[in-house]
Amino acid sequence: MIRQNIKVAVDAVVFGYKDKSLNVLLIKRNIDPFKDSWALPGGLVVENESLEHAVERELKEETNVTVDYMEQLYSFGTPDRDPRNRVISITYFALVKPEHHKIKADTDAKDVAWFDLQKLPELAFDHKMILQKAKERLQNKLTYEPIGFDLLEDKFLFSDLERLYMIILEKQIDRRNFRKKILSFDILEELDEKVSEGRGRPANLFRFNKKQYFTLKREGFLFDIK
Amino acid sequence: MIRQNIKVAVDAVVFGYKDKSLNVLLIKRNIDPFKDSWALPGGLVVENESLEHAVERELKEETNVTVDYMEQLYSFGTPDRDPRNRVISITYFALVKPEHHKIKADTDAKDVAWFDLQKLPELAFDHKMILQKAKERLQNKLTYEPIGFDLLEDKFLFSDLERLYMIILEKQIDRRNFRKKILSFDILEELDEKVSEGRGRPANLFRFNKKQYFTLKREGFLFDIK
DNA sequence: GCAAAAGTGTTCCATCTACACCCATGT
DNA sequence: ACATGGGTGTAGATGGAACACTTTTGC
Numbered sequence: 001m002i003r004q005n006i007k008v009a010v011d012a013v014v015f016g017y018k019d020k021s022l023n024v025l026l027i028k029r030n031i032d033p034f035k036d037s038w039a040l041p042g043g044l045v046v047e048n049e050s051l052e053h054a055v056e057r058e059l060k061e062e063t064n065v066t067v068d069y070m071e072q073l074y075s076f077g078t079p080d081r082d083p084r085n086r087v088i089s090i091t092y093f094a095l096v097k098p099e100h101h102k103i104k105a106d107t108d109a110k111d112v113a114w115f116d117l118q119k120l121p122e123l124a125f126d127h128k129m130i131l132q133k134a135k136e137r138l139q140n141k142l143t144y145e146p147i148g149f150d151l152l153e154d155k156f157l158f159s160d161l162e163r164l165y166m167i168i169l170e171k172q173i174d175r176r177n178f179r180k181k182i183l184s185f186d187i188l189e190e191l192d193e194k195v196s197e198g199r200g201r202p203a204n205l206f207r208f209n210k211k212q213y214f215t216l217k218r219e220g221f222l223f224d225i226k
Numbered sequence: 227m228i229r230q231n232i233k234v235a236v237d238a239v240v241f242g243y244k245d246k247s248l249n250v251l252l253i254k255r256n257i258d259p260f261k262d263s264w265a266l267p268g269g270l271v272v273e274n275e276s277l278e279h280a281v282e283r284e285l286k287e288e289t290n291v292t293v294d295y296m297e298q299l300y301s302f303g304t305p306d307r308d309p310r311n312r313v314i315s316i317t318y319f320a321l322v323k324p325e326h327h328k329i330k331a332d333t334d335a336k337d338v339a340w341f342d343l344q345k346l347p348e349l350a351f352d353h354k355m356i357l358q359k360a361k362e363r364l365q366n367k368l369t370y371e372p373i374g375f376d377l378l379e380d381k382f383l384f385s386d387l388e389r390l391y392m393i394i395l396e397k398q399i400d401r402r403n404f405r406k407k408i409l410s411f412d413i414l415e416e417l418d419e420k421v422s423e424g425r426g427r428p429a430n431l432f433r434f435n436k437k438q439y440f441t442l443k444r445e446g447f448l449f450d451i452k
Numbered sequence: 453g454c455a456a457a458a459g460t461g462t463t464c465c466a467t468c469t470a471c472a473c474c475c476a477t478g479t
Numbered sequence: 480a481c482a483t484g485g486g487t488g489t490a491g492a493t494g495g496a497a498c499a500c501t502t503t504t505g506c
Contacts, residue, residue, distance in 0.1 A: 004270055006234045008303075008314055044230055047312065051303040075301045075316045077234075077277040086273065088234055090301045090314070159485075176487070177469070194476095200484030201476040226468080385458075402460070403496070426457025427503035452495080 007087040010055045011042030011127070013073065013134035014065060016098035017151040017160070021116045022167045023098065024131065026123075027062050028111035033083050034124035038115070040131070042089065043108065055092045063112045064104040067094040069150040074133050081126045091130050093137050095150040117167075142168050143225050146187065149208035155191060157203045158182075165225070178225075185223065187213045233313040236281045237268030237353070239299065239360035240291060242324035243377040243386070247342045248393045249324065250357065252349070253288050254337035259309050260350035264341070266357070268315065269334065281318045289338045290330040293320040295376040300359050307352045317356050319363050321376040343393075368394050369451050372413065375434035381417060383429045384408075391451070404451075411449065413439045 014025040026038040041062045045054040052070070059065050070092055077088035098114060105112045115121065123131065141147050148164050149156075158179060166173050182188065189207045196202035213223075240251040252264040267288045271280040278296070285291050296318055303314035324340060331338045341347065349357065367373050374390050375382075384405060392399050408414065415433045422428035439449075 004233055004273060006232075006271065006273070007230055008232045008234065045232065045303070047230060047232070048305050050305060051301070051314070072300060074298060075277070077271070077316065079274050079276060088277070088316070090303065090316075157485095174470075175485090176471085179486085180488095181468090196477065197484080199478060199482075201486075203485055383458095400496075400498085401458090402498085405459085406461095407495090422504065423457080425455075425505060427459080429458055 005085065007082075007085055008045045009042055009087050009089045010045055010051055010058065010092060011040040011089050011130060012055050012059055012067075012070075012092045012094050013040055013131055014059070014063075014067060014094045014096055015134070015138060015151060016096050016114060017164055018098040018114055019116075020160070020163060021118065022151075022164070023114040023116055024120070024134075025063055025065060025096075025103070026113060026115050026121075027105065027109035028113075029124060030108050030110040036110075037124040038113075038121045039124035040091075040127045041109070041112075042091075044087075045090075051090055052092075055094075059094075061107045062105070062109045064106065065096060065101045067096050068100075069095040069147065073130070073137060076126060076130060078126070089130075091133070093134050095147060097151065097153055099153060138168055139170075144223060146208065146213060146223050149210075152208075155193065155205040155207050157195065158206055159203060161206075181225065185216075185221070187216065187223075231311065233308075233311055234271045235268055235313050235315045236271055236277055236284065236318060237266045237315050237356060238281050238285055238293075238296075238318045238320050239266055239357055240285070240289075240293060240320045240322055241360070241364060241377060242322050242340060243390055244324040244340055245342075246386070246389060247344065248377075248390070249340040249342055250346070250360075251289055251291060251322075251329070252339060252341055252347075253331065253335035254339075255350060256334050256336040262336075263350040264339075264347045265350035266317075266353045267335070267338075268317075270313075271316075277316055278318075281320075285320075287333045288331070288335045290332065291322060291327045293322050294326075295321040295373065299356070299363060302352060302356060304352070315356075317359070319360050321373060323377065323379055325379060364394055365396075370449060372434065372439060372449050375436075378434075381419070381431040381433050383421065384432055385429060387432075407451065411442075411447070413442065413449075 016023050016025065025041065027041050029035055029037050029039050041059050043058045045051060059067065073091040073093040075088060075090045079086055103112045142165065148161055151164060152160055162173060162175060162178055187209050189209050191205040191207055193205045194202040195205060242249050251267065253267050255261055255263050255265050267285050269284040271277060299317040299319040301314060301316045305312055329338045368391065374387055377390060378386055388399055388401060388404055413435050415435050417431040417433055419431045420428040421431060
């Protein structure tokens with residue numbers, strides 16, 4: 001068997017909707033290379049753990065976050081992407097509801113923070129590329145799966161759902177058409193609760209009916225937003 | 227740094243349209259484990275080569291095929307997927323025009339063959355899972371990118387394009403609607419050549435106009451087949 | 453002349469798009 | 480009373496789905 005000394009790592013791109021904008025979870029590195037740079041949470045896979053386990057473990061260790069939704073994103077393997085050794089990174093794409101988690105730096109990280117995607121710092125390694133790939137995944141996925149609901153709180157405002165779509169898809173959306181479309185899917189419950197955000201007419205709260213969604217899906221229904 | 231001894235491999239799922247059906251390229255393993263089983267072509271990544279280079283090299287070595295289209299598919303990393311050591315495999319999805327290549331077994335492979343997807347043998351390792359993932363990618367991709375043309379010969383029959391779509395999407399397609407839709411994209415040239423296949427009315431040959439496709443794409447045109 | 457595959461149009465329905473005014477609240 | 484965000488309907492255009500007969504060849 002060929003001699004080979006390649007390390008295997010995992011990294012996670014964790015998105016969250018917070019303060020009316022789309023955020024990504026970053027850590028401040030505590031060790032060289034790229035000490036003090038911001039980077040995606042991640043680290044080396046341990047001998048006998050699955051890749052998913054490695055991501056979840058690193059996330060928990062470095063940020064104290066456990067994710068609501070996760071899937072594999074892409075693997076990055078350019079020979080010189082890490083200045084120390086050859087490291088290939090299998091990256092994951094995750095969504096969380098930021099209010100559900102108290103982030104906290106720990107092992108290997110001297111700080112953790114949510115960053116508005118519009119105001120990102122420089123990132124370590126090739127993490128900018130990874131984030132770019134994740135953004136594309138998010139854009140695509142949003143249109144054919146109801147993943148928006150994994151980013152919002154359980155009870156949310158329609159205007160937040162709409163804002164989320166506009167931010168991610170980077171385009172204007174017609175309020176009436178959007179609302180009509182989403183409601184026609186019949187996967188939302190309109191609650192008898194109103195919320196006033198200080199100005200304007202108080203808005204109704206909605207809740208995503210996951211069970212209903214899976215029932216409809218089994219019957220052939222396709223979620224699809226242009 | 228953590229001690230870690232995980233090997234990194236690449237495997238390729240190569241599809242080709244041949245004899246009016248969809249085929250996948252397999253090799254017969256020459257070494258244990260799974261000696262004499264059929265498997266996807268692939269092998270360990272060499273220290274300083276890129277992942278793409280590794281796939282192309284292994285494919286060339288084991289099958290004598292060079293691909294027309296390739297993209298990364300998914301990474302498989304379950305701890306016990308290889309009975310020898312821990313091996314994670316980064317898999318690739320490729321499309322070729324089978325008539326353009328003379329397949330030939332070589333290093334590590336005692337045989338190479340195209341297999342109709344409907345008549346597959348048992349596969350080594352977790353390759354059945356990999357193939358399943360590749361099939362899903364093919365199905366999705368077919369609907370929003372003109373990858374069908376990478377599977378057909380340069381000059382092809384409309385009926386083959388249609389058959390290809392029906393095979394991959396596993397459903398019937400209305401001939402008239404399909405033709406109308408595809409032609410409306412304005413990315414095919416109808417040639418002044420007819421081909422008779424023994425029975426029935428001779429059919430016109432078509433050619434995919436790649437340049438035209440990229441021009442339209444740049445202008446915002448979206449390829450989309452339901 | 454018959455079997456086999458190629459080629460071709462129209463109608464109906466569902467969905468998308470564009471678009472503007474009133475409502476409920478806080479200050 | 481005004482500023483702010485929430486909530487709602489309609490008409491026209493577009494695209495998708497359903498559907499059957501004629502044409503050209505080989506045998």
